[in-house]
Amino acid sequence: MVRTPLTPEERERGERLGALLRKARGDRSMVEIAAGAGLSSETLRKIETGRAPTPAFFTVAALAEALGLSLDELVRACVLVPA
Template sequence: MAFSRSTSSGQLGEGAAAVTVMVAIYRYSYPMPRPRLDAAAQRRGQRLASRLAQARRMSGRSAEAVARDAGISVETVRSIERGRTPSPEFFTVAALATELGLSLDELYVGVSNTPAGRTGRG
């Protein structure tokens, strides 16, 4: 599925609308317990926080504007950017990446220890 940003008229692009729907559905599913994060996972969370905060600042948009357009709370955006949420939900990251014009692939490579061009899978 391709992601697209909001248009200047405020309408969501097809991909962003799909992410918004997926986020809404996911939020109402049953919460799953999360395992304790090891040190490597915590470092990845810090890199994710840094990358998302940097992308938002470079876009010139406020946390409030990004949160509103992504369909998530501003508290969630701030918590992720400050590293208090080192392992955010996938659909939250996808919504933020979409709003910030980042592909999930480039976000993954920037956060993981995997060299560009390798996915770490089979």
């Protein structure tokens, strides 16, 4: 399966998501949050660093729950506002 290249907007949204997740994680370990969300720490690392800029909805929902964030917060923080 060939994956369509990401647009600059998709990459930027992934970077915003990663930054928000890192900030929400705070001092908690990546392993702790990943385990709480049912993910591997490597998956969380890829999302936080933008190497996986378009994670599946259920992955994002599980991370939001593990971090005590609402999906509304995530959407507001990650949506791109046209210039």
